[in-house]
Amino acid sequence: MAILEVKDLEVYYGVIQAIKGISFTVNQGEIIALIGANGAGKTTTLQTITGLIPAKAGKIIYNGTDITRVPGYKLVSMGIAHVPEGRRVFAEMTVLQNLRMGAYTRRDKTEVEETLKSIYQRFPRLEERKNQPAGTLSGGEQQMLAMGRALMSRPKLMLMDEPSMGLSPIYVNEIFDIIKEIHKSGTTVLLVEQNAKKALSIADEAYVLETGKIVLSGDAHEMMDNEQVKKAYLSE
Amino acid sequence: MGFLSYFISGVSLGAVYAIIALGYTMVYGIARMLNFAHGDIIMVGGFVIFTIVSTLGMPPLLGIIAAVAACTVLGVTTERVAYRPLREASSLAVLITAIGVSYLLQNIALLVFGSNPRQFTSVVTLPNLVLAGGALTISSTTIVTIISCIIIMIALTAFINKTKIGQAMLAVSEDRGAASLMGIDVNKTIAVTFAIGSALAAIAGALLCSAYPSLTPYTGSMPGIKAFTAAVFGGIGSIPGALIGGVILGVIENLSKAYISSQLSDAIVFAVLIIVLLVRPTGILGRKINEKV
Numbered sequence: 001m002a003i004l005e006v007k008d009l010e011v012y013y014g015v016i017q018a019i020k021g022i023s024f025t026v027n028q029g030e031i032i033a034l035i036g037a038n039g040a041g042k043t044t045t046l047q048t049i050t051g052l053i054p055a056k057a058g059k060i061i062y063n064g065t066d067i068t069r070v071p072g073y074k075l076v077s078m079g080i081a082h083v084p085e086g087r088r089v090f091a092e093m094t095v096l097q098n099l100r101m102g103a104y105t106r107r108d109k110t111e112v113e114e115t116l117k118s119i120y121q122r123f124p125r126l127e128e129r130k131n132q133p134a135g136t137l138s139g140g141e142q143q144m145l146a147m148g149r150a151l152m153s154r155p156k157l158m159l160m161d162e163p164s165m166g167l168s169p170i171y172v173n174e175i176f177d178i179i180k181e182i183h184k185s186g187t188t189v190l191l192v193e194q195n196a197k198k199a200l201s202i203a204d205e206a207y208v209l210e211t212g213k214i215v216l217s218g219d220a221h222e223m224m225d226n227e228q229v230k231k232a233y234l235s236e
Numbered sequence: 237m238g239f240l241s242y243f244i245s246g247v248s249l250g251a252v253y254a255i256i257a258l259g260y261t262m263v264y265g266i267a268r269m270l271n272f273a274h275g276d277i278i279m280v281g282g283f284v285i286f287t288i289v290s291t292l293g294m295p296p297l298l299g300i301i302a303a304v305a306a307c308t309v310l311g312v313t314t315e316r317v318a319y320r321p322l323r324e325a326s327s328l329a330v331l332i333t334a335i336g337v338s339y340l341l342q343n344i345a346l347l348v349f350g351s352n353p354r355q356f357t358s359v360v361t362l363p364n365l366v367l368a369g370g371a372l373t374i375s376s377t378t379i380v381t382i383i384s385c386i387i388i389m390i391a392l393t394a395f396i397n398k399t400k401i402g403q404a405m406l407a408v409s410e411d412r413g414a415a416s417l418m419g420i421d422v423n424k425t426i427a428v429t430f431a432i433g434s435a436l437a438a439i440a441g442a443l444l445c446s447a448y449p450s451l452t453p454y455t456g457s458m459p460g461i462k463a464f465t466a467a468v469f470g471g472i473g474s475i476p477g478a479l480i481g482g483v484i485l486g487v488i489e490n491l492s493k494a495y496i497s498s499q500l501s502d503a504i505v506f507a508v509l510i511i512v513l514l515v516r517p518t519g520i521l522g523r524k525i526n527e528k529v
Contacts, residue, residue, distance in 0.1 A: 052413050076419030088414040090407050101407050104400065105419035153419065 002061075003028045003157050003188050004049070009058035011041075011048050018044045020212040021058065026157070031179070031189040033199040033220060035233060036209035042192040043085050045209070046159045049190075050075055050082040062157070077105040081155035085162045085192075087146040091135030095126055098134050098145055102152025112152070119148045122178070140171035147178060157188045164195045176202055196233035200224045208233070241372055242494040243487060248378040248447065250486020251385035255440040256463030257470070257478035258392065259433030265409040265473035266429045269330045273314060273337035275460015276345075277434050281307045281441030282451050283345060286354055296359035303438040311434025312427050320423065338457075345453035358446035381443045388436065389479055396475070401428055409473065462489075465509050471522025480520055 004026040011019035019041045026032045034042050047053045049060055051072025060068045067075060081102075090098050099119065103112045120127035123144045129137060134145055143163055150158060160179065164172040176198050183189050183202075193199035200206055203220035208229065216229065223229050256278060263271045284306045285299035318337050322330050362376035396402035407415040408425045416422050437456075444459055445451055462485060470481025488508055492501040512519065 050417060052416065071421075073416045073419050073421050076417070082417045084414060084417060088411050088417075090410045090414065092410060093403075093406060097403060097406075101403065101415075101418045101420075104404065149418070 001028045002026065003063060004190065005059075005061040006045070006049070007059040007061070009045070009048065009060065010056045011044055011053060012056045018212055019048065022209070022212070022214045023058075024207050024214065024217065026188060026190050027205075028188055029186070030204040031183050031191060031202055033196075033203035033206040034190065034192045034209060035194070035196040035199055035206060037233075038194070039211070040209040041212045042209055043161055046082060046161050046190070046192055047084075049159060050080060076153050076155075079154075079156035080159065081150035081153050081157070082159040083146045083150045083161060083163060085165070087139075087142045089134040089137075089142050089145050089149070092133055094131050095134055095137070095145055096130040098149050099126070099130075099152050102149035105153060115152055115154060119151055122151075122181070123148050140167050140174070143167065143171070143175055144178070147175075147182070151182065151187075155187060157190065158182065159190045159192075161192045162194060163191075164193065164198060172198065196229070197224075200229075200234075238494075241374070242490050244374055245378055246487035246490030247483055248381045248486070249490055250466075250483035251381050252440050252444050252447070252482075253459065253463045253466045253486050254385055254479045254482025255388055255436050255443070256459060257467040257482050258388070258475065259437050260464050260467040261470075261472055261474065261478045262405075262429050263433050264467070266405055267315075267319070267426045269319065269327065270334060270464070271319075271430075271433075272331065272334040272460070272464075273341060274433065274437060275456040275458075275463070276338050276341040277307050277311060277437040277456065278441040278444060278459060279345060279451075279453060279456030280310060280341060281438035282356065282445045282455055283349060283354075284438075285359065285442055285445070286356055286451055289359070290354070290357055296357075296361065300359060300439070300442050303442060304435045307434040307438035307441075308431045311430040311437070315427055315430040320426075323423075342453045342457070349453065351452060353450040353452045356445040356449040356451045358449065359442050360446050375447075377443070377446045381447065384439065384443060385479070388439070389475070392432075392475060401425070405429060462505070465506065468519055469509055469512055471519030474519070474521045477519055477521035 002025045007023050008021045009019055010017065010021050022045065034045065036042055044053060048055050051070065055068050059066060062078065062080065090101065099116060103115065106112050125141055126145055126148055129141070134142065137145060163175050163179065167175065172195065179189060179191065180202055191199055191203065200220045200223055206218065206220040206223050207214050208216035256274065259274050260271065263269060281303040284303040288294050288299040288302050289296050314337055318333050319330060322333060358377055360377045360380045364376050365374040365379060367374065396405060404415065404420045404425050407418060407420060408422055412422055445455070463482065466481035466485045467478050469485060470477030470479070485505055489501050489505050492504040496504065
């Protein structure tokens with residue numbers, strides 16, 4: 001069953017067309033990877049889904065509801081969380097305050113505390129540093145905070161934008177392990193990555209974006225053997 | 237004793253600047269705009285109190301409540317009608333609009349109340365404090381102003397740190413987009429900020445007009461600019477900065493009036509601002525602003 005359907009989406013920055021009519025489907029319980037080079041439109045796609053950028057044409061359907069024109073802030077309580085590119089933690093707020101912002105739309109106070117505990121279990125370093133301003137964390141820790149913050153809303157669908165960007169190889173592996181865990185616990189994941197090899201290794205389906213168009217789609221593991229993909233995105 | 241007396245009334249004047257500066261600094265921090273009509277909200281508050289207390293003969297407390305209510309509505313309405321449609325526009329367009337709103341409010345007041353100064357009756361009816369056997373008299377307005385400022389600062393800090401909407405304001409001030417991804421309604425948060433800033437402007441209007449009881453449509457203009465200066469001086473976007481900037485400004489202004497020249501006092505105030513900004517471009521408590529590229 002499709003949790004998210006993007007149909008013929010077009011996005012413009014002024015007169016420049018960034019997304020030129022793309023369509024894709026995210027099925028419930030899957031990890032979908034969106035790969036491609038810098039400037040292909042991956043981040044723009046995610047930002048359009050969560051309402052940070054308006055769509056010019058096309059439709060975004062979430063759980064059967066058209067959310068193309070729904071203001072972004074309303075999507076959190078509908079079950080969509082977005083871990084943005086560059087993490088964008090609130091640097092001057094503490095780790096705990098950041099996590100609490102993630103639960104901003106939730107009214108069930110006692111259960112929020114439960115979620116907080118489970119996030120501290122998954123990311124023990126966040127608990128150790130809970131009273132520290134988020135800006136003092138390392139890049140990898142900030143990525144964990146951004147993920148933990150998104151998980152505080154107990155999302156059904158999680159959009160992750162370049163979670164491995166700028167991280168050391170050890171952290172990259174750790175972050176991908178965490179994405180697998182999040183997926184195992186029942187959250188559908190739409191993953192945007194430049195690290196195509198890593199992304200394809202954990203994804204079910206994948207789409208390749210090139211200058212605003214989808215040029216290739218299919219099973220993620222098969223894609224790893226595709227000569228075109230190998231040449232363009234998997235060369236080390 | 238002379239010095240102490242000038243100093244205390246300087247602190248009191250600075251407390252008024254600080255209360256006004258809060259409106260500037262919060263709106264700048266959260267909506268990233270300079271609301272140059274903020275000073276004129278003070279004047280509107282002053283006229284509401286004048287009408288209710290002096291014209292209708294009702295008690296001052298009622299006047300203050302009505303002024304707070306009227307200014308809150310006015311602030312939120314201006315934001316909704318004039319500033320929100322420009323959310324994605326250049327900051328210059330917003331700035332010019334704010335100046336336009338300022339002239340609009342002044343001219344409406346001119347139309348309704350005329351240009352003759354009105355005698356404002358102090359909203360503080362307590363007796364003055366006489367110390368040291370009559371050598372030092374502190375007016376009750378001065379004392380009430382300083383106490384009001386302290387209460388407002390404590391209440392506002394608690395509001396921001398302890399309430400959900402306060403935390404949302406912090407989040408929006410740091411990163412509007414990320415705040416929206418948390419499910420925060422950015423427009424609503426900005427509206428709340430305008431409401432709080434304008435309510436504080438009404439209180440500042442009551443205190444200012446009680447200390448300087450001549451009310452004209454331009455009454456809010458100069459204190460507005462001084463309070464803006466105080467906000468920049470303390471570090472725009474910072475609440476403790478508004479307090480420190482306001483008080484320092486008020487004290488410098490009053491002491492220069494007393495010991496140097498009353499004509500030069502404003503020049504001295506702004507000269508000090510220029511020096512501070514040359515040494516510390518972000519103000520006393522200002523944080524580094526990392527403009528996103």
